[in-house]
Amino acid sequence: EAQVTQNPRYLITVTGKKLTVTCSQNMNHEYMSWYRQDPGLGLRQIYYSMNVEVTDKGDVPEGYKVSRKEKRNFPLILESPSPNQTSLYFCASSFGKGDTQYFGPGTRLTVL
């Protein structure tokens, strides 16, 4: 089944404790992206990648890191999480930029 998977789905952590949210797609998509969703603000793009080893900042990259060492995986890293990073995070992939995005199920992160 074609899909985007994210793990974990739910995470509660404390300020400053490094964490990684994994994202994997099995559709051989070149474009992958991370978003955060907050009430009243819609989805805001954090980082995107147009291919392996190519990553670019979205609208809200501060406090986040990504890597794209393999085509299928695009992990999101929070080196030192803070409470303002409490949010619902979505990973998405597509064949190319501007194409239909396929979204993962989301990761609900709470930083205490």
Place this chain on the structure above:
Amino acid sequence: SQQGEEDPQALSIQEGENATMNCSYKTSINNLQWYRQNSGRGLVHLILIRSNEREKHSGRLRVTLDTSKKSSSLLITASRAADTASYFCATDDSWGKLQFGAGTQVVVTP
């Protein structure tokens, strides 16, 4: 700042009625897409319209695009309770950045 802005923020209608929502954006785009999100879940793609297209249909969905006004509309005809969801427009620029609006919450009552 957000590229796409949906209007209205919320819409409540009865089954069988049509629902129309609008999206305005600020800069030149390649494509404009509409997505649906059921509460707290991942977004599902509805329709993509390219900058050189003016109208597109998919089932009960009709999307228009007016690049001179930098706006798009999504019409859902003969709405059903299952159409209850949030609807988002998304635009992409030449560099690959994708921007979503804040969304329109639609409630369809039986």
